[in-house]
Amino acid sequence: MPLMFAADVGTGAAPVGLAVLEERELPPGPLDLLDGLGCTRPIDLDVGFGKGRSLVEWSQRGFGGTLLGIELRRGFVEHAARVLARAGASGVRLVRGDFRALVSRFVPDGAVRRCFLHFPDPWWKKRHQKRQVVSGPVVAELGRLLAPGGEVFVQTDVPERAEEFGGAFGAAGLEQVFPSGGAAGENPFGVRSNRELRCIEAGLPVWRMVFRKGPQA
Numbered sequence: 001m002p003l004m005f006a007a008d009v010g011t012g013a014a015p016v017g018l019a020v021l022e023e024r025e026l027p028p029g030p031l032d033l034l035d036g037l038g039c040t041r042p043i044d045l046d047v048g049f050g051k052g053r054s055l056v057e058w059s060q061r062g063f064g065g066t067l068l069g070i071e072l073r074r075g076f077v078e079h080a081a082r083v084l085a086r087a088g089a090s091g092v093r094l095v096r097g098d099f100r101a102l103v104s105r106f107v108p109d110g111a112v113r114r115c116f117l118h119f120p121d122p123w124w125k126k127r128h129q130k131r132q133v134v135s136g137p138v139v140a141e142l143g144r145l146l147a148p149g150g151e152v153f154v155q156t157d158v159p160e161r162a163e164e165f166g167g168a169f170g171a172a173g174l175e176q177v178f179p180s181g182g183a184a185g186e187n188p189f190g191v192r193s194n195r196e197l198r199c200i201e202a203g204l205p206v207w208r209m210v211f212r213k214g215p216q217a
């Protein structure tokens with residue numbers, strides 16, 4: 001029995017019909033993406049979706065299944081919920097919470113088709129390291145959640161981050177399949193985020209990478 005989302009029943013900040021959940025209201029322990037959070041396969045994740053353009057574009061691409069968006073800042077979640085409602089988007093569910101804490105609780109293993117990480121961790125100062133979403137433990141949990149052949153799409157405008165992401169996902173046993181030569185490439189999924197669009201408009205370089213879990217893993 002899926003959890004009842006606040007907005008499913010027409011309360012809370014989000015419009016009726018859109019699924020939005022608060023991390024602190026979730027039951028303790030493992031969180032079943034299917035039976036608990038009400039996702040249907042194939043399941044994609046959008047971690048730190050910000051103002052939510054990538055959620056709307058995902059829904060317009062008709063990938064099927066569910067996109068589960070997780071975002072730390074309440075203001076962004078509320079904004080994204082309004083944008084999704086205006087766009088008449090379907091198949092998207094939102095959790096306001098800290099992905100670093102949530103990822104280890106998500107089950108079942110192998111349930112996720114693709115994880116989008118659009119411009120995570122834009123900070124480069126040492127004192128900001130504790131905030132980083134892409135860390136060894138988080139990447140290992142993502143590897144557990146990915147289905148065989150499942151993918152992580154990461155993009156950033158910070159070249160140092162691009163290098164670190166390569167190392168972190170490689171260490172977790174995921175193979176980099178895009179871009180194979182290491183050059184900055186076009187967005188292979190056509191799902192653009194707010195920051196991506198700002199970079200494109202400003203003519204700034206964007207480093208985009210896809211990491212894939214092996215078929216037998």
Ligand SMILES: C[S@@+](CC[C@H](N)C(=O)[O-])C[C@H]1O[C@@H](n2cnc3c(N)ncnc32)[C@H](O)[C@@H]1O
Pocket residue numbers: 047048049050051070071072073076097098099100117118119120121122131133193194195196
């Ligand atoms: C640079 S912004 C990118 C926003 C959006 N993905 C885009 O590309 O426009 C990083 C986003 O990640 C969110 N974030 C940071 N740490 C997070 C965490 N631990 N869990 C969930 N979201 C997080 C921030 O609140 C922010 O919205």
